[in-house]
Amino acid sequence: MRGERDGTDDTDASGARQSIGARRNPASAAAILDAAEALLAEKGLGGFSIEAVARAARAGKPTIYRWWPSRTSLVLAVYQRSKQVLPEVDTGSVAGDCRAFLTSLLTYWRDTPSGQLFRSVVAEAQHNTEAAEVLAAYSDERHNGTANIFRRAMARGEIRADIDPVLAAEMLASFARGRLLTGRLDAPPAAIERVVDQFVGGLRA
Template structure:
């Protein structure tokens, strides 16, 4: 059986499992070794071939796993890309706490934009954003972190509220969304020049204090 790929390029689970020989399924409880092997294979394919080269058939072949197992654990390739992306993002992003909201945001955005530029993460996340338009589960997974206390932006804005830099938690929540939207727009338009970050951060937090140089 070949991969079921929609016109948008998203692998989706087939209605029936293939009868071809494959590694015994771990069922709903994931085998740690198989899980890591599949994520490693998916990451290698993203690095070598980009998002277009990431199909469940290619991942299964690289990992020595059965496609039914992959489909059971990740119902779409977008879900698989999100998990590959998230496990690398944890190591790539620092957790700045400088005592200044502007400084913390500047450091975090520099880390994120560098992470997107210097490896497969940027193209992968751009593909996730694109495919989420036709994948409700992926759309929900992308929005969920905005309210997660472990989301890198959350503690930065929580501390800013506690210091009085941001007036209310409601404004902090709105600003988190603005920052996320800014990052996604910059990624999708291929404009990840770190020199633009200070003016973007200043304009977001207080336009009156923004530097005069406009971002490119």
């Protein structure tokens, strides 16, 4: 029977996505971001190109350029969409919190696409002003979040009153980032323990 339809018939067989009128099609945006994320996660910044994203998303290049005016902004959009604050655990001690922070961050970067994604953003930020600004702002924000570890500890009287929580957070996070960027995410618990011990306890005899 000609007219037989099994509801799944939208847009012909090939699944071409079309305009939904004079407004942005969220399906296209999603398809593009999905494709971009997949490409970035899979091959990193190399192999990531607007053409490749358009192909993978079955989208037209102008559709991409309309909403993300450059490669960088698409990378950033993917990154913004995917990033999620790691659950902030409160172990009750600053050392425990630091250990949990480092462990979960390294694991998160190692076991999800986010690691590759963040590496891409950092790489992009090394020669693109916009990405650099986004990265700097994001770093501030994250360090500020992580600083809660030290604010709590200070409130408990566990650490010195003259500690700068954000600076301490930056120091801790920098170590993790250094490991990410040099491809050494697989630090054993003992190594993390040592880092935390030196960081919290200081070096002095």
